[in-house]
Amino acid sequence: MSPEQSQHPLNFEQTSFIKSAAKLSQCPEDVGREVAFAGRSNAGKSSALNALTGSKKLARTSKTPGRTQLINFFSLTETLRLVDLPGYGYAKVPEAVKAEWQQHLENYLQKRDSLIGLILLMDIRHPLKEFDQIMLEWAEFYQKPVHILLTKSDKLKFGAAKQAALKVQRELKPFGNLVTLQLFSSLNKMGVDELKQQLSTWLLDEKN
Template identity: 65%
Template sequence: MSRLNYQSARFLISAPTLAKCPADDGAEVAFAGRSNAGKSSAINTLTRQKALARTSRTPGRTQLINFFSLGDDTSRRLVDLPGYGYAKVPEAVKREWQRHLAEYLQGRHSLRGLVLVMDVRHPLTEFDQTLLGWADDQDMPVHILLTKADKLKSGAAKSALQQVRSRLREWEDLVTVQLFSSLKREGIDEASARLDGWLGDSHEP
């Protein structure tokens, strides 16, 4: 399979709800995770761009579903889902975010896979497990990026990776896991290969 050019990614549109999303055709991969897990940094690192996905000093501020096309090819898209769980917002707002996320994950036919971003030091939070449950219900493959791997020594990072894999053994047919560091730019090739596998079939029905 030929490698896709993620450096060509550019902003397409922001949508507050599933109804306002782009046409549900082609193929897209969505990035999800807690607001302080390094999701925006991971997207920027994978696309080798400094500010494609907006990083905010106030985690959780972005409440929109942001779509990025690969160059002019709008049939292949990366999707930045709203960060969740850290922002100091009312519970009603959090529930609304959760509802929109659930609608997107359950109703988006062009969604080929979910990249779930977790801080390697705090993996598998309650929200992470909720997302995994949604993905399991939809038979949706998930690739977990254990970000900020540079914050741990090599042995500790590998141990954390094995612990997460062990805890997710029941989902091993759907879920894959890797270490990732935006700071040291580690794990890019492995993550990109997973995206290639999902997005490479964008013209199939």
């Protein structure tokens, strides 16, 4: 067993695609435990999932943000899953379609019993946009913990990135212990190990 595997009981490199769902009724059976990844369409969600799992094609990255309009489920073990939620806030789609996506997303957050936490991705240069605020409010209402990835942190010098993180942290104070955050970069793998630790803690902690 490698040091990487011993540090993280879950082997994220074994992650495999299960299915896509357009609405709650099409999701896999609601058993076990899962953590969902959410973020605006240009926050780097697909790249983060690929960096986490060591795969270049597990989650499709697109040059047209907002193309993923389905809830995508991935298996870690027989009972543990990762979920890629549709990206919002950037896609050039009709408002009626956006409203429908939002309704399906809220149904998932409200009614999915196996959902134990959310990874919320924000571009470190553009954090806490409207969609991010909506997600945080939903998470607080449904009492789901949130771990924020401040993505594309390599775009800033380290000192500037730390300052940006502290600023976001101050704005998150009203949420208390429900919300945590970290710096992240898919490009240079900054924060991947910390993300694995967070996911392992959530997915393997039966009290969660």
